[in-house]
Amino acid sequence: MKLKVILRGLLIMLLLFSVHSVFSQSSETQPAGEAENGRWTVTTRWDYRVRENGRYIGYANRELREVYEKQEEIPAGWIVNGDARLLGTTKKNGMPVAARLEKSESVSFSLGRSGAVTDAGNGFPRLRGFPTFPEEELQVGDYWEAPLDILIFGPRGDRAVLTQTASYMYIGIQPYMGRDARYFEVQWAIRYRGSNPEIDSFLNQVEGSHKVSLVVDAQTGSPIMARDNLKENWHWADSRIETREGFALIFWDGVPPLDSNGIKEKFKNRFGDKVVIESDFDELKNLNDNSEDIVITDTPRGLSVTLKNLHFQPDLALLLSEDKPLLDELAGLLKEIPDRTILVRGHTADVGRPEDEKNLSEERSKAIADELSLRGIDPRRLIYEGVGSEEPQASNDSESGRKQNRRVELLILED
Incomplete structure (x- = not known):
């Protein structure tokens, strides 16, 4: 089956008018009420062990909050502005603590009606093309692949975008916090072995795997959360080899207006x-x-x-x-x-x-x-x-x- 992949989950949180469900071409759904003002957040919380050249360094507990808002409708979609905030340590002795704001930057990109992100350069969003669903109605066990662009960061603040391929499998409907949700298994490998001068200046190679459990609202088609079990080996240009093993939690949500x-x-x-x-x-x-x-x-x-x-x-x-x-x-x-x-x-x-x-x-x-x-x-x-x-x-x-x-x-x- 030839699949026309469309990033529907994110769009449903954004559109101010009815769209077709990602899971059925015949049913229509309204966007979540909290997102009717065109604002949404993507929050990523990392919790992983770090080793450097084989020596244990410690745990990384960090958080990235991406906040976006549609600013202007254009023929191809929308101009989106927002902020990305990178926070420092979010836990102490396993308990949550107030986090230091390490970096905050303004973000602007174009969001196509198909969900494609363009004009972002080496800025945010961090993940572009995740999640991606086929247009056809899904059945349990359906499998598909879609491109995934990942924004990566070097040790000195260098940035680049790696294009990888993510594979998806639809698991079925299960309850999630009092509502029906559709569950998916997603996997992608992160690979780079040189050949791009922009990246080679700070990274020699990287290899790793990501195994993700994705939860999507069964009624609206909006992504709710994902758990990303990750293992990566980063070979930096300064000869350090950094190993990361742990997980990241990703949450999507609409943002109601501030009263x-x-x-x-x-x-x-x-x-x-x-x-x-x-x-x-x-x-x-x-x-x-x-x-x-x-x-x-x-x-x-x-x-x-x-x-x-x-x-x-x-x-x-x-x-x-x-x-x-x-x-x-x-x-x-x-x-x-x-x-x-x-x-x-x-x-x-x-x-x-x-x-x-x-x-x-x-x-x-x-x-x-x-x-x-x-x-x-x-x-x-x-x-x-x-x-x-x-x-x-x-x-x-x-x-x-x-x-x-x-x-x-x-x-x-x-x-």
């Missing part, structure tokens, strides 16, 4: 006159150093909650005990905003030591994330980063200006 007005109202109800709500981000720079503890403003990335009057010991990440009741109240409110990621951003004044400022701001943002976690906020919702003195709100020429620049910001992200 910014509702969140602002919650803050007003809980904190009263201590809250200032600004509609224009630039107006924050005009605020005087007054008695307000919390300033809330809309930003392109989400809702920014600036904590102006948190006090740390000088040059340390130790929060003074007098400010901990504020975090008690803040944690109580954040529990009323479930399922949203919170990026804790530390800011410092510019005192002429940019590296120290960056490190201190990161330590303080981590301290606040840890305090919120201790107060019952799921650490998997928490990310932290240190901005240093790179985003001042006032002049650093005066003590009052420097005081305004020393602050902690909670960014309640759109995703």
Whole structure:
């Protein structure tokens, strides 16, 4: 049977109109309600052992969050913009912890009506063409193959795309968390042995295998999750051989709109006159150093909650005990905003030591994330980063200006 492969699962999460089911050409389905705003996420969580030249190095617990949104419809499909966020260690002693934001970058590509990703270059998405289904109605035991493009990363930040082939088998319908789901077994090998100068500059060869269990919503055809059991050997150009063995979990989901007005109202109800709500981000720079503890403003990335009057010991990440009741109240409110990621951003004044400022701001943002976690906020919702003195709100020429620049910001992200 000649198969015309189409990436239907992802499209069903995106389309704003009816499409044919990936499993039957005769039935129609509506997109999942959470994705009707054209936003979706792909979250990959790695958990694997690492050996270098045969010596055990440790476990890698990392996470990649890809957040996408359709921006413009074009004849061939859509222009898609978004963000990709690479997080550091997400576990400690086997338990989830707030993760450091290692890298964040903007993403833009074209998504065809057939599901094909173009104009992405060496940027995200990480997996292009996964999952892919045939257009014909599937029967248990059906087998097919489809191309898969994989974005790979070198040890110095180099990137390239490898084209491989994935094989699929349809297993059948089984329950998954209270709903019917279709299960698939997917396999692909990752292979490269030289011949591309762009890749040869950082990678001599790679070989490995991926065995994947894929779960797809039986009603909508949207992918839900996949478990990727992986084993890879990377032969880097610097003569190191890195072995990775473990698994990755991949989750797809639609993103409902952020209820910014509702969140602002919650803050007003809980904190009263201590809250200032600004509609224009630039107006924050005009605020005087007054008695307000919390300033809330809309930003392109989400809702920014600036904590102006948190006090740390000088040059340390130790929060003074007098400010901990504020975090008690803040944690109580954040529990009323479930399922949203919170990026804790530390800011410092510019005192002429940019590296120290960056490190201190990161330590303080981590301290606040840890305090919120201790107060019952799921650490998997928490990310932290240190901005240093790179985003001042006032002049650093005066003590009052420097005081305004020393602050902690909670960014309640759109995703």
